Amino acid sequence: MALAYDGAIQRLIDDFAQLPGIGPKGAQRIAFYILSADQEETRDLAEAIVEVKDKVRFCEICGNVCEISPCPICSDPRRDQSMICVVEEPKDVMSIERTREYRGLYHVLGGAINPMANVAPRDLNIEKLLERLKDDQVKEIILALDPNIEGEATTSYLSRLLSPLGITISRLASGLPVGSDLEYADEITLGRALSGRLTV
């Protein structure tokens, strides 16, 4: 019985199935797509995979991914140098940039405190954040961590660590997602929306 494909196809399917969010059926579909795609497109994909490892580095100031360090945000003089938004991952920077509501700087921790996964404060990019606060230019730190257990733990750790510096420390508001339905909100979210209510 031939229960696996012949050589190169099976190897490609196995390699794709190891990527996050791709199962064996999806990997098979992609492999056959690549097989039928034109040479240029597939060579482009293969090059992009190799290139990303060679070219991408971490910004020496904020820890975000970039090709030239300091990153375009850190080296942009038009950004508000008095605010730093602390996030867990580089993709969180992109999410906040897309809101077009924020014009300050960022600091990427590279994760959140998670004792179960052996991530302690010393494993995060916190030391460089403290260095950045030394020159008194920064007036506000926004803690924009994920609203889950690890994010909350990191938020309270950082707010304890930073509060002696006399800088304004804020955090993202919790509450009902825009466009959602009050009926389907979980009680913790609804509780946060109530306690954080705004006068109109």
Next chain:
Amino acid sequence: MALAYDGAIQRLIDDFAQLPGIGPKGAQRIAFYILSADQEETRDLAEAIVEVKDKVRFCEICGNVCEISPCPICSDPRRDQSMICVVEEPKDVMSIERTREYRGLYHVLGGAINPMANVAPRDLNIEKLLERLKDDQVKEIILALDPNIEGEATTSYLSRLLSPLGITISRLASGLPVGSDLEYADEITLGRALSGRLTV
């Protein structure tokens, strides 16, 4: 505003988002996975993508994908040479092989008749099928096409084409999927299950 990532990462995200079944969020997740994966694993993936185009060809007999033509199934003398199972795509061969119920040969059409997508019988691998039937070795043809409009059209086209040859022509049974619930079966499937009922 930096609404796209810097260079190489964005290129990788865009390339992955073009693959079937991967959206922009999934592509971003994969790109960051590749960025943090070890060099060997990513080089392996890039090589597999290029290699598949170089190494994989179509079997000159059955049209299945393989590295050496004729494919392992066509060149296996232990397979039942009197039966040919006609399928649409190479992945259908794998699906049938996994049942371990079939020991005959295959013929891969490379698609199904679909006037909307401009796929006519001449675009399918049908001529080589007729050639294979010339030496009187084949006693049964199993039409194992997808149970949808295109598959049904191709099944009836092929059964009309092949019936003058005096070979047994069969098709896959339609009916209730094993493990499913009668209550949730659509009426066409349930109708097929009724008309194709078996005495026990």
